[in-house]
Amino acid sequence: MLGEGKPDIRLVPSVVSGDPSDRRSIITAASIPAKKLGIKTAQPVSMALRTCPSLVIVGGDWMWYKQCSEGFIAICRSYSPVLQQFSIDECFIDMSFRCKRDNAVEVATRLKNQVRDTLGFTVNVGIGANKLLAKMASDFEKPDKVHTLWEEEVQEKMWPLGVRDLLWVGKKTEERLTAYGIHTIGQLAQLGMGSLTRLVGRKFAIQLHENANGRDNSPVETEVAEAKSYSAERTFSKDYTDPKDLDRALFHVACIVAHRIRRDNFRASTVSMFIKHKDFTVQQKQTSLTRPTDITAVILNEARRMLAEIWDGKSPIRQVGLGVSKLTHESAIQMSLFEDPKLEYYREWDRQYDEARAKAEDARMLAYERRHPKDDSLPEFHK
């Protein structure tokens, strides 16, 4: 993991980001020293460099992260099978049948230390009577810590925090709440439902009210939900004005998305696409297909048609995206008598594309293994 003589990037201001010479790169993760300087996730790298010229910038290693994630989840699962993965580095574990409240901190500390000593990275563990409280507790002081947030601690530990610290309160909701004089989670908890409903709508108001009061009855979902949509987007290093460039980008994202749904044995009935202008405004368009498809050419064709409908063909475009939804696993393809004979040709093109992609995947795996040679001094991942 760490080479001889290389500094531990966790101990100095550092970030993981895309190519720092690309002005459009943003930060995917920041070390604690970097965060202390005010550098935040999703900030442009160029901005962070201005804050800290000596910032250490490294590229991401997604295959490694995935492997670390699997090792982490495996350890967590050994504590309780009632586990819900929330993201690549977070999960909820229902320990209610495994330990009593009195020894929850002890068990959590054991889990935290086992992850650190086995996998070589630290985690925070939050303990609470529901998922919201556990999640909020896990975001208290880092790193390598265990925190509790029991119901009777909500007023003392959670209510003084700013509304933005509450899960599901993002930038827009924060703006609305602060404009109304609501700055802390405690104020939010005591705000009347009438006012809250006017600010954020009925459904969200109910959730925010419950959550701010420390209540959450959502279950730990052990089943991994099937994907409901797939999408891909490309941001250009310079805004595009040439239709040829746009079309190439659309082709690129269509290939990626169609490949993914074929890999997962899906067909899609809805195709959507969007363009983001240089002022960040977005135009989107979606269309329903008469029959679900997994053919790149069919998806691309719909996207092209929609692009022509929403773009004047000359205003500068910063980003293009394409998505599919309304997915089914229909295995029996109903061959219509009137099916376009070109479809067979398109299917063959896709077969060859998928094959080439599989080869590229193998090559990436090999390169990964060269990057991370087996090191016997490091403990094995729990599989």
Place this chain on the structure above:
DNA sequence: TCTGGGGTCCTAGGACCC
């Protein structure tokens, strides 16, 4: 300084049916 990429869910208005 100039803002990625991949997802989920919600809302609101219009079309259409009963």
Place this chain on the structure above:
DNA sequence: TCTGGGGTCCTAGGACCC
């Protein structure tokens, strides 16, 4: 001839998460 209200589907847009 003109009117209601509920349900469902579709589309566009917006919010949030990591």
